[in-house]
Structure formats: C-alpha cells, structure tokens
Amino acid sequence: MSDSSYRLVRGLLLAFLGLWLLLTLFPFYWQIITALKDAAETNRTIPTFWPEVWHPENFKLVFAERSNLQALIDSFVIATGNTLASLVLGTLAGYAFARFPRQAGGENLAFWILSNRMFPPVAVLVPMFFLFDATPWGTDSHLSLIILYLVFNMPLATWLMMVFFRDAPRELEEAAYLDGYTPIKAFFKVTLPLVLPGMISVAMLCWIFAWNEYLFANLFVGTAVKTFTIVIPTFTHGSQTLWNLQMAFSLIAMLPPLVLFIVLRRYMVRGLSLGVVKG
Amino acid sequence: MARVTLTDVNKIYPSRGETVHAVKDLNLEIEDGEFVALLGPSGCGKTSTLRMIVGLEAITSGEIAFDGRRVNELDPQRRNVAMAFETYALYPSFTVAENLAFPLQVMGLAEAERTAKVREMAAMLRLEDILDQSPGALSGGQQQRVSLGRALIREPAAFILDEVMSHIDAHLKFRMLFDLKRIHRDLGRTMIYVTHDQVEALALADRVAVMSQAELRQVGTRNELYHRPADVFVADFIGEPPTNFFPVCLRAAGNGAGPARLHVEGEDSDLVFDLAPARAARLRETGAERFIAGIRPQNLHLAGAEANVDVATVARWGAAAAGAGAGAGGAEERAGSRTGEVTAEVTISEYLGERVILTLRNGSRVFRALASPETRAARGERVRLRYDPQNVMVFSASTEALIA
Numbered sequence: 001m002s003d004s005s006y007r008l009v010r011g012l013l014l015a016f017l018g019l020w021l022l023l024t025l026f027p028f029y030w031q032i033i034t035a036l037k038d039a040a041e042t043n044r045t046i047p048t049f050w051p052e053v054w055h056p057e058n059f060k061l062v063f064a065e066r067s068n069l070q071a072l073i074d075s076f077v078i079a080t081g082n083t084l085a086s087l088v089l090g091t092l093a094g095y096a097f098a099r100f101p102r103q104a105g106g107e108n109l110a111f112w113i114l115s116n117r118m119f120p121p122v123a124v125l126v127p128m129f130f131l132f133d134a135t136p137w138g139t140d141s142h143l144s145l146i147i148l149y150l151v152f153n154m155p156l157a158t159w160l161m162m163v164f165f166r167d168a169p170r171e172l173e174e175a176a177y178l179d180g181y182t183p184i185k186a187f188f189k190v191t192l193p194l195v196l197p198g199m200i201s202v203a204m205l206c207w208i209f210a211w212n213e214y215l216f217a218n219l220f221v222g223t224a225v226k227t228f229t230i231v232i233p234t235f236t237h238g239s240q241t242l243w244n245l246q247m248a249f250s251l252i253a254m255l256p257p258l259v260l261f262i263v264l265r266r267y268m269v270r271g272l273s274l275g276v277v278k279g
Numbered sequence: 280m281a282r283v284t285l286t287d288v289n290k291i292y293p294s295r296g297e298t299v300h301a302v303k304d305l306n307l308e309i310e311d312g313e314f315v316a317l318l319g320p321s322g323c324g325k326t327s328t329l330r331m332i333v334g335l336e337a338i339t340s341g342e343i344a345f346d347g348r349r350v351n352e353l354d355p356q357r358r359n360v361a362m363a364f365e366t367y368a369l370y371p372s373f374t375v376a377e378n379l380a381f382p383l384q385v386m387g388l389a390e391a392e393r394t395a396k397v398r399e400m401a402a403m404l405r406l407e408d409i410l411d412q413s414p415g416a417l418s419g420g421q422q423q424r425v426s427l428g429r430a431l432i433r434e435p436a437a438f439i440l441d442e443v444m445s446h447i448d449a450h451l452k453f454r455m456l457f458d459l460k461r462i463h464r465d466l467g468r469t470m471i472y473v474t475h476d477q478v479e480a481l482a483l484a485d486r487v488a489v490m491s492q493a494e495l496r497q498v499g500t501r502n503e504l505y506h507r508p509a510d511v512f513v514a515d516f517i518g519e520p521p522t523n524f525f526p527v528c529l530r531a532a533g534n535g536a537g538p539a540r541l542h543v544e545g546e547d548s549d550l551v552f553d554l555a556p557a558r559a560a561r562l563r564e565t566g567a568e569r570f571i572a573g574i575r576p577q578n579l580h581l582a583g584a585e586a587n588v589d590v591a592t593v594a595r596w597g598a599a600a601a602g603a604g605a606g607a608g609g610a611e612e613r614a615g616s617r618t619g620e621v622t623a624e625v626t627i628s629e630y631l632g633e634r635v636i637l638t639l640r641n642g643s644r645v646f647r648a649l650a651s652p653e654t655r656a657a658r659g660e661r662v663r664l665r666y667d668p669q670n671v672m673v674f675s676a677s678t679e680a681l682i683a
C-alpha cells in the first residue's frame with residue numbers, strides 16, 4: 001500500500017472513530033449540562049449547548065425530597081443483597097456442576113438453569129406479582145426483589161462459576177486433601193482463591209443488573225420501598241418535567257456502578273478472561 | 280510405614296455412554312519400605328492405579344489394604360500418603376517456599392522447623408534460588424521439582440510419585456535419581472514410582488511392575504524382567520533397543536528327540552534358530568507348531584573378521600549366558616547348548632558412541648544387533664551373527680506368554 005493511501009485509510013478510520021465517539025458521548029454531555037441548568041433554561045424551545053448560569057446546587061436540591069436518598073439506599077440494599085445471594089447460590093451450584101456433573105444432574109440441568117435467563121421476563125410479570133403477593137413479606141419489600149432478581153442473576157452466576165471452577169485444576173484440591181485438608185477447607189482455601197477474580201466479575205454483573213432493573217421494580221415496590229429507577233420518572237409533575245433535577249439524580253445514580261467498575265476493573269478483566277488464558 | 284496390597288482391583292470409568300476399563304484385575308503386593316516402580320506406556324492405567332491407592336478415585340471392585348487393613352472407604356487425608364502429581368498441582372497463589380511448607384503447615388509444625396525442612400529440601404532439589412518466586416513464573420522442570428519436593432518433605436506411610444522426572448533434563452535427572460534413592464534408603468518408607476521410562480524404573484526400583492492396556496503384565500526385579508520376560512510385551516518394552524521378534528515354526532531334526540530348530544516364517548528368509556533339547560521338549564508339550572521367537576540385539580554377536588572382538592567380550596557373553604541360564608534353571612540345558620549362527624545383510628549401521636546398532640536384513644525379515652564401535656561391518660555386507668541358544672526366548676503365538 002502506498003504512503004498516501006495508507007494515510008487516507010488512517011484518516012477515514014480516525015474520522016469514523018471521532019464520529020462514533022461523538023454519538024456515544026453526546027447523551028452524557030447533554031445529561032451533564034442539563035443537570036447544571038435551571039429549570040427554565042431546560043425548557044427553552046431553542047436549547048442552549050452550554051449552561052448560561054451554572055446551578056451546581058441542583059445536586060443538593062435533589063435530596064430536598066428525603067425519599068430520593070432513601071430510594072438510592074433501597075436500591076443499594078436490594079442490589080447488594082441479591083448479589084450476595086446470587087454469588088452464594090451460584091458458587092455452590094457452579095462447583096457442583098463442575099466437579100460432580102453426574103451427581104448434580106449433568107450438563108442438561110446446568111443448561112436448563114441458564115436457559116431461564118433466555119425467557120422473556122415480561123411473560124411472567126403478572127403471575128410473579130401474584131406469587132410474591134402471597135408471601136408473608138409481600139411484594140413491596142426489599143426481600144421480594146432480592147429473591148425475584150435471583151431468577152435472572154442466579155443462572156448467570158451458576159453458569160459462569162461453573163466455567164471458572166472447571167478451569168481451576170482439580171488436582172490442586174486433591175493435593176490439599178492428601179496434605180490433610182478436609183474437602184470444605186480445600187474448597188475455601190485452595191479453590192475459591194483461584195476463582196476469586198471470576199467471582200468478582202460475576203458479582204459486578206449481578207449487582208449492575210439488580211441496580212438498573214426497572215420493569216419488575218415498578219410493579220412490585222413503590223410505597224414502603226422505592227428503587228431509584230422508579231423515582232426517576234417521578235420528576236415529571238403534570239405537564240412539567242424537572243429535567244435538571246432528573247438529570248442530576250440519574251447522574252448520582254450512575255456513580256456507584258462507575259466507582260465499582262473502576263475499583264474492580266483489574267479483577268473484571270482477569271475474571272472475564274479466566275476461561276480463555278490458562279495459567 | 281505400610282505394606283500396600285492390591286487385590287483384584289478394577290477401575291471402570293463411565294464416560295459418555297460407554298465405559299473405559301482403565302485397570303483390570305490388578306494384584307500387587309508392595310512390601311513395607313519397598314521401592315516399586317510402575318512402568319508402562321501412556322494410557323495403560325498407571326495414574327488410575329495410583330489415584331485408587333491414595334484414595335482420590337473410587338475403586339470399582341477389589342480391595343486395597345495398607346498393612347492388611349482395608350482402606351477402600353478411607354478418605355485420602357486419613358491414609359497418610361504423600362503424592363506428587365503428574366500435573367504438578369502447585370498452589371498458584373503461594374511462593375515456592377510456601378508450596379513446599381504447605382504439608383508441614385497443615386500438620387501444625389512450628390515455623391522454625393518448617394523453614395529448616397524447606398531449606399533442606401530446596402538444597403537437595405536445587406531450588407534455593409527460586410524459593411520466593413510464584414509457580415507461574417517457573418519452567419516446567421522447576422515446577423516439577425517443587426512438586427516432588429512438596430511430596431517428599433513429609434514422612435508419610437508411603438510416597439506416591441507420578442512421573443516426577445518427565446520434564447527434567449538428563450543431567451539433573453541423573454543426580455535426582457541418586458538423591459531419591461538416598462531419601463528412600465534414609466527414610467525406609469514405601470515408595471511407588473510411576474514412569475514410562477524404563478531407565479528410571481530400572482535404576483530406582485527394587486521391583487518393577489510392568490503394565491499394559493490396563494493389565495499388570497509382570498512384577499519382578501530388573502534381572503527377572505530382562506532375562507525372563509513374562510510375555511512378548513514385556514520382552515519388547517524392557518531393553519533398548521527393543522527385542523527382535525520372529526514368527527517361527529518348530530521343526531525337529533531327525534527322529535524328533537534330538538535338537539530342534541525354529542524356522543523363521545517368510546518366503547525368502549532362511550533364518551533358523553537352534554534350541555536346546557530340553558526347551559524343545561517344552562515347546563512340543565504345548566502341541567502347537569507356530570511360536571514367536573525373540574532375541575535381544577545385545578545377544579546377537581558379530582562373528583568372524585567383521586566382529587573385531589577381543590577375548591574380554593567373548594568372556595562377557597559367557598557370563599551373560601550363564602546368568603540367563605540360571606534364571607531358566609537346568610544345568611543339563613546349559614550343557615547341551617552350543618553357539619548358534621545366522622547370516623544377514625547389513626542395511627543400516629548407526630554409530631552411537633560406545634556402541635553401534637546394526638540393522639540387518641535376511642530376506643524380508645529385518646532385525647537389529649549391537650556391535651562394538653570398532654566393528655568393520657559396512658552397509659551391504661553379509662555378516663554372520665553368533666548367539667547362545669539360551670538367549671532365544673520363545674513365546675506362544677496365541678497368548679504371547681513365555682514358554683521357554
């Protein structure tokens with residue numbers, strides 16, 4: 001390839017990447033500047049691309065309504081509770097499928113569990129509501145969503161943990177048995193550390209799903225318990241929408257997953273490549 | 280301390296509809312303090328046997344006993360055995376030193392004592408420079424030595440070592456074989472050593488158990504295996520280069536009571552091996568006519584000018600023949616034997632330093648013989664080869680078992 005055509009291809013590539021970046025980042029930019037405008041400026045017919053007057057106090061104003069902070073806390077409790085439950089169940093089930101496939105029901109059962117994730121959730125929305133309504137804790141509680149989200153997160157956790165455990169050499173545990181460890185001890189001290197990066201990435205996937213879930217939360221909770229996802233639409237009062245507060249609130253809601261991702265990024269990459277690169 | 284007894288042990292793996300019979304009716308008794316090598320080609324069931332002994336694999340049928348006490352149902356941690364795995368199985372999050380110390384730590388040994396033992400083991404296995412590294416950063420041979428060290432650092436009832444030298448270079452292996460032998464002598468513990476390398480097995484073990492295709496073929500000292508192989512497989516597997524085999528048919532000379540001869544089958548081959556009368560009688564007892572004859576390349580000696588042999592070599596043959604005869608028993612047999620002779624054409628002459636391997640052809644039959652490096656036999660030349668009829672092994676053509 002000649003030098004000039006090489007430069008042309010490179011230029012085109014850069015232009016494409018630039019355009020793509022513009023498209024993907026524009027909503028974020030819009031979200032941020034909207035969060036910093038006052039309500040009047042957000043409703044102009046001709047929008048402004050840079051706030052005329054900066055209103056960083058919007059981020060404080062959001063919490064004038066105390067329930068908004070509570071919604072973030074509720075979401076956090078539900079997401080964390082569900083993640084812990086998914087991890088415990090998924091790790092145990094994944095280990096069983098990886099090490100004792102015959103006794104644990106084999107590949108078919110493992111796949112059936114995973115296939116639950118492929119089911120369109122809307123189809124069971126209403127039956128699920130009545131099912132949970134019949135429980136002592138009802139639908140409007142942390143526990144109901146923690147359990148309900150297991151339907152989506154546990155299959156994923158089980159399947160991924162199964163893959164990670166399969167890649168963790170069995171001989172390590174066996175060597176530990178011969179050196180005097182009990183199976184339980186060998187599991188916790190030898191095998192679990194090996195799959196820890198995988199576990200952390202599974203935890204992130206579960207947590208983010210539960211944090212962001214809207215459909216079921218909207219139907220199930222709303223009075224005693226509120227998730228932030230069902231609070232976001234409430235910034236619309238009648239014909240007026242408080243765009244600036246809504247954007248400020250959603251920006252705040254983006255922070256926990258973002259922080260989580262930055263802190264655990266190292267494990268996430270290692271965890272997701274566990275199955276690919278073998279030690 | 281343990282005497283390990285395996286009685287009619289079978290291992291059948293269920294595997295996607297069909298089953299794999301990995302160990303068949305294995306009977307083996309390993310004395311307390313004995314060093315036994317389990318030798319066999321890849322996939323013959325050596326690892327499966329070990330895993331049943333240490334308790335990692337369920338025994339399909341049969342019984343394994345330590346000191347006469349059945350251990351089939353005993354958990355691995357209660358059997359008090361140390362094992363080095365074929366796949367090393369080093370703990371990746373520990374350093375080399377921590378890996379070595381792990382069994383001692385589980386035992387609850389004090390820190391100072393642990394460190395001293397780790398030092399000692401590291402010195403023996405030449406691991407001093409890498410004690411602080413993690414296993415992931417080591418070469419295959421280094422990992423293998425760490426894994427061996429972790430098994431040897433304890434003093435269990437029995438050591439079980441699975442191919443622990445397969446990735447160690449010849450130079451270091453030589454010293455490690457020596458060290459391992461010394462450890463065995465010092466500790467006096469039972470050792471079961473799996474390998475597919477006959478040199479390791481013959482160098483280390485008091486007795487060698489030869490396995491093939493899930494079955495135990497023969498257990499014996501190196502002399503027994505070499506001079507009285509139980510069947511064609513063992514004769515072929517033990518010894519380097521491998522034994523020459525010929526399909527033969529037995530023909531009596533004269534009235535049938537005299538010396539018999541084994542005619543090698545094949546259209547254009549005129550190879551004939553002599554047999555001592557006593558052995559011929561044993562062959563006739565079987566009622567069969569066709570057999571498999573085997574003779575080791577070491578036992579075929581160039582005769583005449585090409586040989587360029589000296590008196591000492593001739594004396595050595597005599598000694599070897601006497602040794603073999605003692606195994607076979609029968610003084611009259613030895614008395615009746617004289618040197619036999621065959622002729623063949625040299626097709627390849629491989630010079631290997633201290634010896635020369637000649638590949639010879641007689642008609643369509645190709646076989647090998649060893650010669651001294653001074654030999655003058657050249658390609659295309661027709662040579663005469665002498666052998667002692669005592670060294671001709673005869674196997675059944677149907678069962679491949681040794682007859683005489």
Ligand SMILES: Nc1ncnc2c1ncn2[C@@H]1O[C@H](COP(=O)(O)OP(=O)(O)OP(=O)(O)O)[C@@H](O)[C@H]1O
Pocket residue numbers: 292293294299300301319320321322323324325326327328365475
């Ligand atoms: N877990 C298993 N499931 C099914 N088949 C197995 C299993 N382990 C071993 N086998 C089969 O059993 C046979 C014997 O295997 P084993 O590992 O004991 O051989 P080996 O003598 O140790 O071979 P190598 O020298 O290659 O290590 C092989 O055919 C193998 O495929």
Ligand SMILES: [Mg+2]
Pocket residue numbers: 325326327365441
């Ligand atoms: Mg093996």
